[in-house]
Amino acid sequence: MPPNDAIAGRISQRTQPKRAIGAAMMHSRPMAFMRGLTFPGGQQPVILGRDVYLRYPRIADFHAWAELRGESREFLSKWEPVWAEDELSRGAYRRRIKRYQKETRLDSAYAFFVFRKSDDKLMGGCTLSNVRRGVTQCCALGYWIGSRFARQGFMHDALAALVPFVFKTLGLHRIEAACVPANSPSRNLLSKLGFREEGLARKYLLINGMWADHVLFGLLEDEALKMRP
Ligand SMILES: CC(C)(COP(=O)(O)OP(=O)(O)OC[C@H]1O[C@@H](n2cnc3c(N)ncnc32)[C@H](O)[C@@H]1OP(=O)(O)O)[C@@H](O)C(=O)NCCC(=O)NCCS
Numbered sequence: 001m002p003p004n005d006a007i008a009g010r011i012s013q014r015t016q017p018k019r020a021i022g023a024a025m026m027h028s029r030p031m032a033f034m035r036g037l038t039f040p041g042g043q044q045p046v047i048l049g050r051d052v053y054l055r056y057p058r059i060a061d062f063h064a065w066a067e068l069r070g071e072s073r074e075f076l077s078k079w080e081p082v083w084a085e086d087e088l089s090r091g092a093y094r095r096r097i098k099r100y101q102k103e104t105r106l107d108s109a110y111a112f113f114v115f116r117k118s119d120d121k122l123m124g125g126c127t128l129s130n131v132r133r134g135v136t137q138c139c140a141l142g143y144w145i146g147s148r149f150a151r152q153g154f155m156h157d158a159l160a161a162l163v164p165f166v167f168k169t170l171g172l173h174r175i176e177a178a179c180v181p182a183n184s185p186s187r188n189l190l191s192k193l194g195f196r197e198e199g200l201a202r203k204y205l206l207i208n209g210m211w212a213d214h215v216l217f218g219l220l221e222d223e224a225l226k227m228r229p
Contacts, residue, residue, distance in 0.1 A: 047112070049161035052154055054112040054126065057100055061113060062093045064122040068146040075147035079183055082209050107131055110170070114145070114158040123149040126162055128170070137173040139166065143189075150185075159193055167221045174221070178204060178214035187215060194227045195219045 047054040057065070066088045069076070077083060086092045103109035109129040116123055124145035131139045141162075145155045166172050177195060179186040191197075195217040203211035 047161050047165050048117075049157040051117055052114050052123070052157045052161070053117055054114050054158055054162060056104070057097055057111055057113045057125070059094060059097055061122060062090055065093065065113070066090075068122055068124075072144075072147040075150070076144055078208050079180060079186070080144070080208065081206055103129075107133070109139075112158075112162070114154065116149075116154070121149075122146075123154055124158070126155075126158055128162075128166060128175075131170070131172070137171070139170070139172055139175060141175050141177040143186075155189060156192060159189070163193070163219065163224050167224055172221070175219045177217045177219075179217070180207060180212050181215050187217075190217045193219070194223060196223075 045055070070088050073083070084092060100109070100111040104111070108131050109127065110131070111127045112125065113122055114124045114126060115121060124143065127142040128139040129142060141159070143155055143159065163175070166175055175195075177190055178201065179190070181187075181200075196219070198216045198218050201214050201216050204214035204216075205212060
């Protein structure tokens with residue numbers, strides 16, 4: 001189960017997003033729990049899935065994160081930007097957390113770690129980046145899971161819980177995602193979540209040291225609402 005401080009700030013996105021979020025916001029200025037990262041008392045919002053929960057990354061997660069990323073390097077690196085020399089160092093991790101916090105305060109990106117409910121094990125991460133407001137109201141979704149947790153339904157569980165957060169809590173209208181055509185796990189995952197293929201962007205992102213074409217996917221708020229039970 002989530003740690004105690006997290007339970008106090010629990011947001012059940014699946015069951016009653018509007019009411020739960022409303023209750024969470026009562027302790028704070030509207031939107032402040034997203035921008036300021038914590039509720040009064042240091043509690044953080046938690047998004048609950050079926051077997052997983054998501055919360056903001058913390059400095060204290062460093063060991064679990066570095067161990068998981070280190071052991072999964074071969075599994076992950078072919079689908080990601082090139083890792084820095086000091087990628088898994090404590091200093092780089094601290095800078096990463098500071099950047100996440102700054103971006104969240106600015107409403108430009110939201111990073112989450114994914115944990116297994118049964119034992120609080122860190123299993124992976126999801127990022128909502130490049131949040132665009134105004135007439136766009138869109139963000140880009142990224143995700144990864146440690147190799148030992150792959151293909152057990154955990155990322156599907158995590159993203160299914162994150163989608164209502166994007167539409168209901170952040171109030172966005174569209175989620176974009178992109179993957180290399182050869183990345184079948186990622187393409188299948190997006191399709192299973194209801195994302196639709198929208199085209200091919202040539203040499204879209206610098207992945208594993210090469211400018212790689214990407215299949216573009218999109219999920220709209222009204223499509224996501226239709227899919228919910
Ligand atoms: C993509 C990734 C996050 C999937 O995570 P996961 O936890 O293994 O996915 P799930 O177990 O929740 O699977 C959900 C669906 O995704 C698809 N999928 C996942 N792994 C797959 C695989 N190895 N082969 C084919 N389809 C796969 C399936 O449709 C699956 O549903 P199913 O099990 O009912 O067939 C994981 O493979 C990963 O981290 N890959 C490396 C990093 C990466 O590619 N990030 C995305 C860059 S665009």
